[in-house]
Amino acid sequence: MTNITDLGVAAIRAGVAQGDFTAREVAEGFNANVAAASALNAFIVTTPEKALEAADKVDADRAAGKPLGSMAGVPIGMKDLFATHGVQTTAASHILEGFIPQYESTVSSNLWAAGAGMLGKLNLDQFAMGSSNETSYFGNVISPWKRSGGSNAQMSPGGSSGGSSTAVAARLAPAATGTDTGGSIRQPAAFTGITGIKPTYGRCSRWGVVAFASSLDQAGPMAHDVRDCAIMLGAMAGFDPKDSTSLDLPVPDWEAGLDGNLKGKKVGIPREYRMEGTDPEILKSWEDGIAWLKDAGAEVVDISLPHTKYALPAYYIIAPAEASSNLARYDGVRYGLRDLPEGSGLQDMYAATRAAGFGDEVKRRVLIGTYVLSAGFYDAYYTQAQKVRALVAQDFENAFKECDVILAPTTPTASFGLGEKTDDPLAMYLNDVFAVPASLAGLPAMSVPCGVNSEGLPLGLQIVGKAFDEQGVLNAGLAIEERARFTAKPEKWW
Protein backbone atom coordinates (compact mmCIF):
# COMPACT_ATOMS: atom_id res chain seq x y z
CA MET A 1 0.00 0.00 0.00
CA THR A 2 1.12 3.56 -0.64
CA ASN A 3 2.02 5.70 2.31
CA ILE A 4 -1.17 7.24 3.74
CA THR A 5 0.47 10.65 4.04
CA ASP A 6 1.07 10.73 0.28
CA LEU A 7 -2.69 10.78 -0.24
CA GLY A 8 -4.90 13.81 -0.78
CA VAL A 9 -8.38 14.70 0.44
CA ALA A 10 -10.41 12.62 -2.06
CA ALA A 11 -8.24 9.51 -1.65
CA ILE A 12 -8.26 9.68 2.16
CA ARG A 13 -11.99 10.18 2.27
CA ALA A 14 -12.54 7.23 -0.09
CA GLY A 15 -10.09 5.00 1.79
CA VAL A 16 -11.76 5.72 5.11
CA ALA A 17 -15.26 5.23 3.67
CA GLN A 18 -14.26 1.92 2.06
CA GLY A 19 -12.47 0.70 5.15
CA ASP A 20 -9.01 0.47 3.49
CA PHE A 21 -7.69 2.23 6.57
CA THR A 22 -9.19 4.00 9.57
CA ALA A 23 -9.41 7.73 10.10
CA ARG A 24 -7.30 7.18 13.21
CA GLU A 25 -4.49 5.66 11.12
CA VAL A 26 -4.60 8.70 8.85
CA ALA A 27 -4.48 11.12 11.76
CA GLU A 28 -1.62 9.19 13.37
CA GLY A 29 0.34 9.24 10.11
CA PHE A 30 0.03 13.00 9.67
CA ASN A 31 0.58 13.69 13.38
CA ALA A 32 3.88 11.83 13.07
CA ASN A 33 4.90 13.85 10.00
CA VAL A 34 4.03 17.08 11.80
CA ALA A 35 6.03 16.07 14.87
CA ALA A 36 9.07 15.25 12.74
CA ALA A 37 9.04 18.51 10.78
CA SER A 38 9.72 21.18 13.38
CA ALA A 39 12.67 22.32 11.22
CA LEU A 40 10.15 23.77 8.75
CA ASN A 41 8.43 25.83 11.47
CA ALA A 42 5.10 25.45 9.67
CA PHE A 43 3.02 25.19 12.85
CA ILE A 44 2.70 27.63 15.74
CA VAL A 45 0.71 25.13 17.80
CA THR A 46 0.16 21.44 17.10
CA THR A 47 -3.02 19.69 18.21
CA PRO A 48 -2.50 15.96 17.62
CA GLU A 49 -5.22 15.14 20.15
CA LYS A 50 -7.77 17.18 18.15
CA ALA A 51 -6.88 15.27 14.99
CA LEU A 52 -7.30 11.95 16.79
CA GLU A 53 -10.54 12.98 18.44
CA ALA A 54 -12.12 13.95 15.11
CA ALA A 55 -10.80 10.75 13.51
CA ASP A 56 -12.25 8.55 16.25
CA LYS A 57 -15.62 10.18 15.78
CA VAL A 58 -15.51 9.44 12.03
CA ASP A 59 -14.48 5.83 12.67
CA ALA A 60 -17.31 5.44 15.20
CA ASP A 61 -19.84 7.00 12.80
CA ARG A 62 -18.72 4.66 10.05
CA ALA A 63 -18.99 1.63 12.33
CA ALA A 64 -22.49 2.75 13.29
CA GLY A 65 -23.45 3.06 9.63
CA LYS A 66 -24.04 6.82 9.88
CA PRO A 67 -23.56 9.02 6.79
CA LEU A 68 -20.06 10.55 6.59
CA GLY A 69 -19.32 14.20 5.79
CA SER A 70 -17.52 15.49 2.69
CA MET A 71 -14.21 15.78 4.61
CA ALA A 72 -14.69 12.71 6.80
CA GLY A 73 -11.40 11.38 8.11
CA VAL A 74 -9.29 14.14 6.57
CA PRO A 75 -6.97 15.90 9.07
CA ILE A 76 -6.06 19.42 8.01
CA GLY A 77 -3.87 22.32 9.00
CA MET A 78 -5.66 25.51 10.10
CA LYS A 79 -4.05 28.84 9.30
CA ASP A 80 -3.58 30.63 12.62
CA LEU A 81 -5.84 33.44 11.45
CA PHE A 82 -8.99 31.42 12.17
CA ALA A 83 -10.33 31.58 15.71
CA THR A 84 -10.42 28.08 17.17
CA HIS A 85 -12.27 27.46 20.40
CA GLY A 86 -9.86 26.74 23.23
CA VAL A 87 -6.79 26.71 20.97
CA GLN A 88 -4.41 29.68 20.87
CA THR A 89 -5.01 31.97 17.88
CA THR A 90 -2.32 34.58 17.23
CA ALA A 91 -2.30 35.82 13.61
CA ALA A 92 1.45 35.18 14.11
CA SER A 93 1.68 38.33 16.20
CA HIS A 94 3.12 38.88 19.66
CA ILE A 95 0.14 41.11 20.41
CA LEU A 96 -2.18 38.07 20.34
CA GLU A 97 0.19 35.59 21.94
CA GLY A 98 -1.75 33.56 24.48
CA PHE A 99 -5.16 34.56 23.09
CA ILE A 100 -7.56 31.63 23.52
CA PRO A 101 -10.80 32.20 21.57
CA GLN A 102 -14.03 31.36 23.34
CA TYR A 103 -15.71 30.65 20.02
CA GLU A 104 -15.04 28.92 16.71
CA SER A 105 -14.81 30.65 13.31
CA THR A 106 -17.57 29.75 10.86
CA VAL A 107 -15.16 28.30 8.29
CA SER A 108 -13.37 26.01 10.75
CA SER A 109 -16.68 25.07 12.30
CA ASN A 110 -18.00 24.07 8.84
CA LEU A 111 -14.91 21.93 8.26
CA TRP A 112 -15.25 20.09 11.57
CA ALA A 113 -18.94 19.51 10.83
CA ALA A 114 -17.89 17.92 7.51
CA GLY A 115 -15.66 15.44 9.37
CA ALA A 116 -12.25 17.11 9.14
CA GLY A 117 -9.87 17.15 12.11
CA MET A 118 -7.25 19.70 13.15
CA LEU A 119 -3.53 18.89 13.10
CA GLY A 120 -2.59 22.32 14.42
CA LYS A 121 -2.45 26.05 13.82
CA LEU A 122 -0.29 27.09 10.90
CA ASN A 123 2.29 29.83 10.89
CA LEU A 124 1.81 32.82 8.58
CA ASP A 125 3.03 36.33 7.95
CA GLN A 126 2.07 38.52 10.88
CA PHE A 127 -1.59 39.56 10.44
CA ALA A 128 -1.25 38.06 6.94
CA MET A 129 0.95 41.00 5.93
CA GLY A 130 3.78 39.64 3.86
CA SER A 131 4.62 37.59 0.79
CA SER A 132 7.46 35.43 2.07
CA ASN A 133 6.52 34.36 5.60
CA GLU A 134 9.33 36.39 7.09
CA THR A 135 7.14 38.68 9.24
CA SER A 136 5.84 36.11 11.75
CA TYR A 137 6.64 36.75 15.40
CA PHE A 138 7.11 32.98 15.67
CA GLY A 139 9.90 32.82 13.10
CA ASN A 140 10.15 32.24 9.35
CA VAL A 141 8.44 29.29 7.75
CA ILE A 142 10.91 27.36 5.62
CA SER A 143 9.85 25.88 2.31
CA PRO A 144 10.53 22.16 1.87
CA TRP A 145 11.87 23.00 -1.61
CA LYS A 146 15.53 23.68 -2.35
CA ARG A 147 17.20 25.01 -5.45
CA SER A 148 18.62 22.12 -7.43
CA GLY A 149 22.33 21.40 -7.55
CA GLY A 150 22.82 20.91 -3.83
CA SER A 151 22.01 24.49 -2.82
CA ASN A 152 21.55 24.83 0.89
CA ALA A 153 19.76 28.18 0.84
CA GLN A 154 16.49 28.21 2.75
CA MET A 155 13.67 29.09 0.38
CA SER A 156 10.52 31.10 1.00
CA PRO A 157 7.23 29.18 1.04
CA GLY A 158 5.47 32.40 -0.03
CA GLY A 159 3.06 34.33 2.08
CA SER A 160 1.03 35.03 3.84
CA SER A 161 -0.27 31.43 3.93
CA GLY A 162 3.28 30.03 4.08
CA GLY A 163 2.67 27.58 6.92
CA SER A 164 -0.22 26.22 4.88
CA SER A 165 1.80 25.88 1.68
CA THR A 166 4.75 24.27 3.45
CA ALA A 167 2.53 21.85 5.39
CA VAL A 168 0.79 20.61 2.24
CA ALA A 169 3.93 20.50 0.07
CA ALA A 170 5.89 18.63 2.77
CA ARG A 171 2.99 16.22 3.36
CA LEU A 172 2.45 17.33 6.93
CA ALA A 173 -1.22 17.78 6.02
CA PRO A 174 -3.22 16.64 3.00
CA ALA A 175 -4.81 20.10 2.85
CA ALA A 176 -4.88 23.36 4.75
CA THR A 177 -6.92 26.50 5.01
CA GLY A 178 -5.54 29.73 3.63
CA THR A 179 -6.73 33.29 3.39
CA ASP A 180 -6.16 35.60 0.46
CA THR A 181 -6.24 39.40 0.71
CA GLY A 182 -3.94 40.19 -2.20
CA GLY A 183 -2.56 36.81 -3.27
CA SER A 184 -1.94 35.07 0.06
CA ILE A 185 -3.36 31.72 -1.11
CA ARG A 186 -2.23 31.78 -4.75
CA GLN A 187 1.36 33.02 -4.37
CA PRO A 188 2.37 30.48 -1.67
CA ALA A 189 0.62 27.73 -3.63
CA ALA A 190 2.67 28.65 -6.71
CA PHE A 191 5.91 28.78 -4.69
CA THR A 192 5.45 25.27 -3.31
CA GLY A 193 3.91 23.31 -6.20
CA ILE A 194 0.43 22.97 -4.73
CA THR A 195 -3.06 24.11 -5.71
CA GLY A 196 -5.10 26.82 -4.03
CA ILE A 197 -8.26 28.74 -4.77
CA LYS A 198 -9.58 32.04 -3.52
CA PRO A 199 -13.34 32.00 -4.11
CA THR A 200 -15.58 34.94 -4.96
CA TYR A 201 -15.58 37.53 -2.17
CA GLY A 202 -18.31 36.52 0.27
CA ARG A 203 -18.35 32.77 -0.45
CA CYS A 204 -16.58 31.91 2.80
CA SER A 205 -17.63 33.64 5.98
CA ARG A 206 -15.14 36.04 7.53
CA TRP A 207 -16.68 35.55 10.97
CA GLY A 208 -13.95 34.49 13.35
CA VAL A 209 -11.14 35.23 10.89
CA VAL A 210 -8.68 37.81 12.25
CA ALA A 211 -9.35 40.82 10.02
CA PHE A 212 -6.64 42.37 7.84
CA ALA A 213 -8.46 44.24 5.02
CA SER A 214 -12.11 43.33 5.29
CA SER A 215 -13.17 44.30 1.76
CA LEU A 216 -10.53 41.94 0.36
CA ASP A 217 -10.08 39.08 2.88
CA GLN A 218 -11.36 35.73 1.63
CA ALA A 219 -10.67 32.21 2.90
CA GLY A 220 -9.99 29.27 0.62
CA PRO A 221 -8.46 25.80 0.50
CA MET A 222 -4.86 24.80 -0.32
CA ALA A 223 -4.34 21.19 -1.36
CA HIS A 224 -2.59 18.89 -3.80
CA ASP A 225 -4.99 19.03 -6.70
CA VAL A 226 -8.05 20.67 -8.15
CA ARG A 227 -10.48 17.98 -6.99
CA ASP A 228 -9.27 18.27 -3.39
CA CYS A 229 -9.71 22.04 -3.56
CA ALA A 230 -13.25 21.62 -4.95
CA ILE A 231 -14.18 19.26 -2.10
CA MET A 232 -12.69 21.40 0.63
CA LEU A 233 -14.05 24.69 -0.72
CA GLY A 234 -17.50 23.10 -0.72
CA ALA A 235 -17.06 22.30 2.96
CA MET A 236 -15.79 25.79 3.85
CA ALA A 237 -18.27 27.93 1.90
CA GLY A 238 -21.83 28.87 2.70
CA PHE A 239 -24.06 31.71 3.80
CA ASP A 240 -23.43 33.03 7.29
CA PRO A 241 -25.73 35.66 8.80
CA LYS A 242 -22.89 36.65 11.15
CA ASP A 243 -20.90 38.16 8.24
CA SER A 244 -22.66 41.12 6.63
CA THR A 245 -20.84 40.52 3.33
CA SER A 246 -21.56 36.78 3.20
CA LEU A 247 -23.18 35.70 -0.07
CA ASP A 248 -26.71 34.40 0.46
CA LEU A 249 -26.41 31.86 -2.35
CA PRO A 250 -26.52 28.07 -2.45
CA VAL A 251 -23.11 26.39 -2.55
CA PRO A 252 -22.81 24.46 -5.84
CA ASP A 253 -21.45 20.92 -5.81
CA TRP A 254 -18.14 21.92 -7.35
CA GLU A 255 -16.68 18.45 -7.16
CA ALA A 256 -19.58 16.90 -9.09
CA GLY A 257 -19.31 19.69 -11.65
CA LEU A 258 -15.62 19.11 -12.43
CA ASP A 259 -15.06 18.80 -16.17
CA GLY A 260 -11.73 19.43 -17.88
CA ASN A 261 -13.26 19.57 -21.34
CA LEU A 262 -13.24 23.24 -22.31
CA LYS A 263 -14.94 22.92 -25.71
CA GLY A 264 -16.92 26.08 -26.36
CA LYS A 265 -15.07 28.04 -23.64
CA LYS A 266 -13.03 31.13 -24.30
CA VAL A 267 -9.84 31.83 -22.39
CA GLY A 268 -8.65 35.43 -22.23
CA ILE A 269 -4.94 36.28 -22.26
CA PRO A 270 -4.43 39.75 -20.77
CA ARG A 271 -1.76 41.60 -22.74
CA GLU A 272 -0.93 43.95 -19.84
CA TYR A 273 0.38 40.98 -17.80
CA ARG A 274 3.37 40.74 -20.13
CA MET A 275 5.32 43.00 -17.86
CA GLU A 276 8.89 44.06 -18.25
CA GLY A 277 11.16 42.18 -15.91
CA THR A 278 9.02 39.06 -15.75
CA ASP A 279 11.14 35.93 -15.62
CA PRO A 280 11.36 34.35 -19.12
CA GLU A 281 10.71 30.94 -17.54
CA ILE A 282 7.43 32.28 -16.17
CA LEU A 283 6.50 33.55 -19.64
CA LYS A 284 7.35 30.14 -21.08
CA SER A 285 5.07 28.44 -18.53
CA TRP A 286 2.30 30.82 -19.58
CA GLU A 287 2.78 29.74 -23.22
CA ASP A 288 2.54 26.11 -22.07
CA GLY A 289 -0.69 26.91 -20.27
CA ILE A 290 -2.16 28.51 -23.39
CA ALA A 291 -1.29 25.41 -25.43
CA TRP A 292 -2.83 23.10 -22.80
CA LEU A 293 -6.09 25.01 -22.67
CA LYS A 294 -6.28 24.98 -26.48
CA ASP A 295 -5.70 21.25 -26.34
CA ALA A 296 -8.60 21.00 -23.87
CA GLY A 297 -10.84 22.54 -26.52
CA ALA A 298 -10.84 26.18 -25.47
CA GLU A 299 -10.55 29.10 -27.82
CA VAL A 300 -7.85 31.57 -26.80
CA VAL A 301 -8.58 35.28 -27.16
CA ASP A 302 -6.45 38.34 -26.59
CA ILE A 303 -7.93 40.66 -23.96
CA SER A 304 -7.00 43.95 -22.37
CA LEU A 305 -7.10 44.91 -18.69
CA PRO A 306 -5.85 48.47 -19.12
CA HIS A 307 -5.61 49.44 -15.44
CA THR A 308 -3.51 46.43 -14.39
CA LYS A 309 -0.47 48.60 -13.68
CA TYR A 310 -2.41 50.62 -11.10
CA ALA A 311 -3.91 47.69 -9.22
CA LEU A 312 -0.93 47.12 -6.93
CA PRO A 313 -0.47 50.75 -5.84
CA ALA A 314 -4.25 51.01 -5.25
CA TYR A 315 -4.05 47.86 -3.14
CA TYR A 316 -1.23 49.34 -1.07
CA ILE A 317 -3.50 52.23 -0.14
CA ILE A 318 -6.73 50.31 0.40
CA ALA A 319 -5.34 47.33 2.32
CA PRO A 320 -3.24 49.39 4.79
CA ALA A 321 -6.14 51.83 5.26
CA GLU A 322 -8.47 49.01 6.23
CA ALA A 323 -5.74 47.39 8.32
CA SER A 324 -5.08 50.56 10.30
CA SER A 325 -8.76 50.64 11.17
CA ASN A 326 -9.11 46.90 11.87
CA LEU A 327 -5.99 46.75 14.02
CA ALA A 328 -7.18 49.60 16.23
CA ARG A 329 -8.81 46.91 18.37
CA TYR A 330 -5.43 45.74 19.72
CA ASP A 331 -5.24 48.13 22.62
CA GLY A 332 -4.13 46.04 25.59
CA VAL A 333 -7.58 46.20 27.14
CA ARG A 334 -9.75 43.38 25.85
CA TYR A 335 -7.34 40.62 24.87
CA GLY A 336 -3.74 39.88 24.07
CA LEU A 337 -0.66 41.73 25.18
CA ARG A 338 -0.66 44.65 27.62
CA ASP A 339 2.41 46.78 28.17
CA LEU A 340 1.83 49.17 31.06
CA PRO A 341 4.98 51.09 31.87
CA GLU A 342 5.29 52.09 35.53
CA GLY A 343 3.10 55.07 36.35
CA SER A 344 1.68 55.45 32.83
CA GLY A 345 -1.90 56.24 31.86
CA LEU A 346 -4.29 54.79 29.31
CA GLN A 347 -2.89 56.53 26.23
CA ASP A 348 0.68 55.51 27.09
CA MET A 349 -0.51 51.97 27.64
CA TYR A 350 -2.07 51.86 24.16
CA ALA A 351 1.09 53.17 22.52
CA ALA A 352 3.46 50.97 24.51
CA THR A 353 1.34 47.86 23.95
CA ARG A 354 1.13 48.38 20.21
CA ALA A 355 4.84 49.22 19.97
CA ALA A 356 5.75 46.00 21.75
CA GLY A 357 3.12 43.82 20.10
CA PHE A 358 3.25 44.67 16.38
CA GLY A 359 6.10 43.67 14.09
CA ASP A 360 7.84 46.09 11.71
CA GLU A 361 5.78 45.32 8.61
CA VAL A 362 2.54 45.65 10.57
CA LYS A 363 3.65 49.02 11.97
CA ARG A 364 4.66 50.19 8.50
CA ARG A 365 1.23 49.34 7.10
CA VAL A 366 -0.69 50.79 10.02
CA LEU A 367 1.25 54.04 9.59
CA ILE A 368 0.63 54.14 5.82
CA GLY A 369 -3.04 53.43 6.44
CA THR A 370 -3.31 56.09 9.14
CA TYR A 371 -1.61 58.60 6.84
CA VAL A 372 -3.79 57.98 3.78
CA LEU A 373 -6.94 58.21 5.88
CA SER A 374 -5.88 61.34 7.75
CA ALA A 375 -7.60 64.69 7.27
CA GLY A 376 -6.35 66.45 4.14
CA PHE A 377 -5.00 63.31 2.47
CA TYR A 378 -8.08 61.11 2.40
CA ASP A 379 -9.34 62.20 -1.02
CA ALA A 380 -5.95 62.29 -2.70
CA TYR A 381 -5.06 58.78 -1.59
CA TYR A 382 -7.98 56.70 -0.35
CA THR A 383 -10.82 58.02 -2.52
CA GLN A 384 -8.58 58.00 -5.59
CA ALA A 385 -7.56 54.39 -4.84
CA GLN A 386 -11.20 53.32 -4.51
CA LYS A 387 -11.93 54.97 -7.88
CA VAL A 388 -9.02 53.10 -9.45
CA ARG A 389 -10.32 49.94 -7.84
CA ALA A 390 -13.68 50.53 -9.55
CA LEU A 391 -11.82 50.86 -12.87
CA VAL A 392 -9.86 47.63 -12.27
CA ALA A 393 -13.15 45.81 -11.59
CA GLN A 394 -14.66 47.38 -14.70
CA ASP A 395 -11.70 46.12 -16.78
CA PHE A 396 -12.57 42.57 -15.74
CA GLU A 397 -16.26 43.12 -16.44
CA ASN A 398 -15.44 44.27 -19.96
CA ALA A 399 -12.99 41.43 -20.52
CA PHE A 400 -15.54 38.84 -19.43
CA LYS A 401 -17.79 39.96 -22.29
CA GLU A 402 -15.21 38.31 -24.54
CA CYS A 403 -14.06 35.32 -22.50
CA ASP A 404 -15.11 32.88 -19.76
CA VAL A 405 -11.89 32.68 -17.77
CA ILE A 406 -8.54 34.47 -17.80
CA LEU A 407 -5.15 32.74 -17.78
CA ALA A 408 -2.05 34.45 -16.38
CA PRO A 409 1.03 33.58 -14.37
CA THR A 410 0.47 33.52 -10.59
CA THR A 411 3.76 35.24 -9.73
CA PRO A 412 6.48 37.15 -11.60
CA THR A 413 9.22 34.81 -10.28
CA ALA A 414 9.60 31.44 -8.63
CA SER A 415 10.36 31.23 -4.90
CA PHE A 416 13.37 33.16 -3.62
CA GLY A 417 15.69 32.58 -0.71
CA LEU A 418 14.73 33.75 2.77
CA GLY A 419 16.41 37.08 3.44
CA GLU A 420 16.93 37.88 -0.25
CA LYS A 421 14.17 40.49 -0.44
CA THR A 422 13.64 41.66 3.11
CA ASP A 423 15.57 44.92 2.71
CA ASP A 424 13.13 46.40 0.25
CA PRO A 425 9.42 46.37 1.15
CA LEU A 426 8.47 47.58 -2.34
CA ALA A 427 10.30 44.74 -4.11
CA MET A 428 8.47 42.35 -1.81
CA TYR A 429 5.10 43.90 -2.67
CA LEU A 430 5.75 43.30 -6.39
CA ASN A 431 5.41 39.56 -5.79
CA ASP A 432 1.66 40.01 -5.84
CA VAL A 433 1.48 42.09 -9.00
CA PHE A 434 -0.44 39.38 -10.90
CA ALA A 435 -2.56 38.29 -7.94
CA VAL A 436 -3.86 41.62 -6.63
CA PRO A 437 -6.13 42.68 -9.54
CA ALA A 438 -8.51 39.72 -9.00
CA SER A 439 -8.54 40.49 -5.26
CA LEU A 440 -9.50 44.10 -5.87
CA ALA A 441 -12.36 42.90 -8.09
CA GLY A 442 -13.48 40.18 -5.64
CA LEU A 443 -13.20 37.48 -8.32
CA PRO A 444 -12.51 33.76 -7.88
CA ALA A 445 -8.92 32.90 -8.80
CA MET A 446 -6.73 29.86 -8.38
CA SER A 447 -3.15 28.76 -8.81
CA VAL A 448 -2.29 25.38 -10.31
CA PRO A 449 1.25 24.01 -10.48
CA CYS A 450 2.50 23.79 -14.05
CA GLY A 451 6.16 22.74 -13.87
CA VAL A 452 9.54 23.53 -12.39
CA ASN A 453 12.08 26.11 -13.52
CA SER A 454 15.74 25.52 -14.33
CA GLU A 455 16.54 25.65 -10.60
CA GLY A 456 14.03 22.90 -9.87
CA LEU A 457 11.56 25.27 -8.20
CA PRO A 458 7.79 25.02 -8.85
CA LEU A 459 5.87 27.48 -10.98
CA GLY A 460 2.14 28.17 -10.93
CA LEU A 461 -0.45 29.32 -13.43
CA GLN A 462 -3.36 31.47 -12.38
CA ILE A 463 -6.94 31.25 -13.59
CA VAL A 464 -9.32 34.11 -12.85
CA GLY A 465 -13.07 33.68 -13.34
CA LYS A 466 -16.27 35.65 -13.33
CA ALA A 467 -17.86 36.41 -9.98
CA PHE A 468 -19.61 33.30 -8.61
CA ASP A 469 -18.05 31.08 -11.32
CA GLU A 470 -15.69 29.00 -9.17
CA GLN A 471 -16.75 26.06 -11.35
CA GLY A 472 -15.32 27.65 -14.49
CA VAL A 473 -12.07 28.38 -12.63
CA LEU A 474 -11.81 24.85 -11.23
CA ASN A 475 -12.55 23.31 -14.64
CA ALA A 476 -9.86 25.32 -16.40
CA GLY A 477 -7.54 24.44 -13.52
CA LEU A 478 -8.34 20.79 -14.03
CA ALA A 479 -7.62 21.04 -17.76
CA ILE A 480 -4.17 22.44 -16.92
CA GLU A 481 -3.55 19.88 -14.20
CA GLU A 482 -4.39 17.00 -16.54
CA ARG A 483 -1.84 18.23 -19.08
CA ALA A 484 0.90 19.67 -16.88
CA ARG A 485 1.15 16.33 -15.02
CA PHE A 486 3.04 18.01 -12.24
CA THR A 487 4.64 15.29 -10.12
CA ALA A 488 7.74 17.01 -8.74
CA LYS A 489 8.13 16.76 -4.97
CA PRO A 490 10.56 18.37 -2.60
CA GLU A 491 13.27 15.97 -1.50
CA LYS A 492 13.01 15.34 2.22
CA TRP A 493 15.81 17.08 4.18
CA TRP A 494 13.99 18.08 7.37
Place this chain on the structure above:
Amino acid sequence: MSVDKQIVAKIASLARIQMGDAELERMVPELNNILSWVEQLGEVDCSGVEPMTAVIPNTLRLREDAVNADPLTGGDRRDDILANAPAREHGFFGVPKVIE
Protein backbone atom coordinates in the same frame (compact mmCIF):
# COMPACT_ATOMS: atom_id res chain seq x y z
CA MET B 1 3.73 64.40 -1.16
CA SER B 2 6.38 63.19 1.21
CA VAL B 3 6.73 62.83 4.94
CA ASP B 4 9.44 63.98 7.31
CA LYS B 5 10.30 62.84 10.80
CA GLN B 6 7.83 65.24 12.38
CA ILE B 7 4.94 63.98 10.24
CA VAL B 8 5.83 60.35 10.91
CA ALA B 9 5.86 61.12 14.64
CA LYS B 10 2.41 62.66 14.27
CA ILE B 11 1.07 59.62 12.35
CA ALA B 12 2.59 57.23 14.89
CA SER B 13 0.90 59.17 17.66
CA LEU B 14 -2.45 59.05 15.81
CA ALA B 15 -1.96 55.30 15.35
CA ARG B 16 -1.04 54.93 19.04
CA ILE B 17 2.30 53.30 18.32
CA GLN B 18 5.19 54.49 20.45
CA MET B 19 8.30 55.13 18.37
CA GLY B 20 11.73 56.29 19.39
CA ASP B 21 13.92 58.63 17.36
CA ALA B 22 15.86 55.89 15.63
CA GLU B 23 12.72 54.08 14.57
CA LEU B 24 11.10 57.27 13.29
CA GLU B 25 14.19 58.03 11.25
CA ARG B 26 14.20 54.55 9.78
CA MET B 27 10.51 54.84 8.87
CA VAL B 28 10.84 58.16 6.98
CA PRO B 29 12.57 56.82 3.83
CA GLU B 30 10.58 53.57 3.94
CA LEU B 31 7.27 55.39 3.99
CA ASN B 32 8.43 57.88 1.38
CA ASN B 33 9.40 55.07 -0.98
CA ILE B 34 5.95 53.57 -0.70
CA LEU B 35 4.15 56.91 -0.92
CA SER B 36 6.05 58.07 -3.99
CA TRP B 37 5.27 54.75 -5.65
CA VAL B 38 1.51 54.96 -4.95
CA GLU B 39 1.51 58.53 -6.23
CA GLN B 40 1.29 57.14 -9.78
CA LEU B 41 -2.43 56.67 -9.13
CA GLY B 42 -2.70 60.41 -9.75
CA GLU B 43 -2.08 59.72 -13.47
CA VAL B 44 -5.33 57.80 -13.80
CA ASP B 45 -8.23 59.76 -15.21
CA CYS B 46 -11.02 59.04 -12.76
CA SER B 47 -13.43 61.75 -13.84
CA GLY B 48 -16.96 60.47 -13.54
CA VAL B 49 -15.87 57.32 -11.67
CA GLU B 50 -17.60 56.55 -8.39
CA PRO B 51 -15.26 55.18 -5.71
CA MET B 52 -15.98 51.51 -5.08
CA THR B 53 -18.02 50.79 -1.98
CA ALA B 54 -18.85 47.10 -2.42
CA VAL B 55 -16.78 44.70 -4.47
CA ILE B 56 -19.63 42.23 -5.04
CA PRO B 57 -23.12 43.72 -5.20
CA ASN B 58 -24.91 42.69 -2.03
CA THR B 59 -27.75 44.01 0.07
CA LEU B 60 -27.37 44.76 3.73
CA ARG B 61 -29.60 42.49 5.73
CA LEU B 62 -31.44 43.19 8.94
CA ARG B 63 -31.23 40.50 11.54
CA GLU B 64 -34.30 39.06 13.15
CA ASP B 65 -35.61 41.39 15.86
CA ALA B 66 -35.21 38.86 18.63
CA VAL B 67 -33.00 38.63 21.71
CA ASN B 68 -30.14 36.17 21.21
CA ALA B 69 -31.38 35.13 17.76
CA ASP B 70 -27.91 33.66 17.31
CA PRO B 71 -26.41 32.71 20.68
CA LEU B 72 -22.89 33.19 19.27
CA THR B 73 -23.49 36.89 18.78
CA GLY B 74 -26.13 37.38 21.45
CA GLY B 75 -25.86 38.39 25.07
CA ASP B 76 -25.01 36.64 28.33
CA ARG B 77 -21.39 36.10 27.27
CA ARG B 78 -19.72 38.30 29.88
CA ASP B 79 -17.31 35.70 31.16
CA ASP B 80 -16.35 34.60 27.62
CA ILE B 81 -15.72 38.20 26.65
CA LEU B 82 -13.57 38.83 29.71
CA ALA B 83 -11.74 35.50 29.48
CA ASN B 84 -8.76 36.93 27.59
CA ALA B 85 -8.60 40.36 29.22
CA PRO B 86 -5.15 41.25 30.60
CA ALA B 87 -6.92 42.75 33.65
CA ARG B 88 -10.49 42.29 34.84
CA GLU B 89 -12.30 43.29 38.00
CA HIS B 90 -15.89 42.81 39.17
CA GLY B 91 -16.99 41.69 35.71
CA PHE B 92 -15.38 44.65 33.91
CA PHE B 93 -12.22 45.28 31.91
CA GLY B 94 -9.53 46.78 34.10
CA VAL B 95 -7.61 49.82 32.81
CA PRO B 96 -5.18 52.25 34.41
CA LYS B 97 -6.64 55.33 36.02
CA VAL B 98 -8.21 57.55 33.33
CA ILE B 99 -9.46 60.53 35.36
CA GLU B 100 -7.02 62.37 37.58
